[in-house]
Amino acid sequence: MVVSKDKMPILCAKPISFYTFLGEYIERNVRSAYDSRAMKGNRSKISLISKLNYFRLFYRGTLLVGVLIYYILTRVYNMPFFDFSNVLTYVVLGFITLSFIVEMIERFIPTRTSSMGSQKQFKKNYLPSGEDKPELQSWKTTLVVFLSWVGLNAIFATLFYLRIFDQGIMTLISLAYSVSDMICILFFCPFQTWMMHNRCCGTCRIYNWDFAMIFTPAVFLIITPAENGVFVNPFALVLVALSLALLLEWEIIYHAHPERFSDKTNLSLRCVNCQEKLCSHKKQLQKLLAKRHKLFKHHSQAKNHSTAG
Numbered sequence: 001m002v003v004s005k006d007k008m009p010i011l012c013a014k015p016i017s018f019y020t021f022l023g024e025y026i027e028r029n030v031r032s033a034y035d036s037r038a039m040k041g042n043r044s045k046i047s048l049i050s051k052l053n054y055f056r057l058f059y060r061g062t063l064l065v066g067v068l069i070y071y072i073l074t075r076v077y078n079m080p081f082f083d084f085s086n087v088l089t090y091v092v093l094g095f096i097t098l099s100f101i102v103e104m105i106e107r108f109i110p111t112r113t114s115s116m117g118s119q120k121q122f123k124k125n126y127l128p129s130g131e132d133k134p135e136l137q138s139w140k141t142t143l144v145v146f147l148s149w150v151g152l153n154a155i156f157a158t159l160f161y162l163r164i165f166d167q168g169i170m171t172l173i174s175l176a177y178s179v180s181d182m183i184c185i186l187f188f189c190p191f192q193t194w195m196m197h198n199r200c201c202g203t204c205r206i207y208n209w210d211f212a213m214i215f216t217p218a219v220f221l222i223i224t225p226a227e228n229g230v231f232v233n234p235f236a237l238v239l240v241a242l243s244l245a246l247l248l249e250w251e252i253i254y255h256a257h258p259e260r261f262s263d264k265t266n267l268s269l270r271c272v273n274c275q276e277k278l279c280s281h282k283k284q285l286q287k288l289l290a291k292r293h294k295l296f297k298h299h300s301q302a303k304n305h306s307t308a309g
Helices: 018-031 036-040 048-076 087-107 139-161 167-186 190-196 207-214 217-221 234-256 279-308
Strands: 223-226 229-232
Touching (some): 048 087, 139 217, 207 234
Antiparallel strands (some): 223 229
8 A cells, every 4th residue: 555645744754853843842832831721721821930941941052052162172273171361261151150150049049030849948938738747758769869960970070080081071061961950840850750750840859959960070170270280260169169058058958847848748839839830841742752753653654554565
């Protein structure tokens, strides 16, 4: 049997590039985000926090691409990656560092422009449910996440000390982590899916670990080789110190007020009170992937029948 091209699915008539796929997915989410009322046929506009997350994804992705191009040029022309004798180095690094500092400082104060997942430690965001005992993530699961992260970065650290990786590579890894952070929020989180199995970002045990995880490779950027010996990189030092302070604050409050971190004891973390609907992005992605897979499978079967005919 021969299947004519006009009967084949339009989306499968030609190969679908990753960027076309991602663009279509983002466009759907930017146009509308479904909340609990969507099941009844009503739509709500995408939340401010979701818009900011898409902006962060774009901004961080642009930074990653730009620094990658710069790194390639430094290798081609045999230039130092960090040239602190050049004023432009301070300007560029200062701009990048400041943008992340602003994001981290925002985590230290209650704000409406950050996810409840990163704001649940504040007393202002605690709405008692009447329950006394919170249901918290097992410390064993948290330990698995911690050891996994240490193990991954231990590999990079070993390659760095063997001089296979240089400071440019470590910078790129750190920026890649920052992009991955937004991918975890908007699309797919391996920690949530494979390790912690928490319901959503709102109840995530390690939400404010993100900057400490992002700037783990930056530890190896603090001491930078220079003509007269070594130079302390102030930008890397500030980023690492501030991210560790954020992590420390998170852990202190978690152990002092565990009731704020559980949706059983904190009503702010329940779906009915969620203003972000970040989980809808992941659900729509899963549906879109399933649809693509079904169309691709149908196209393959049609092609096989055509060949057999």
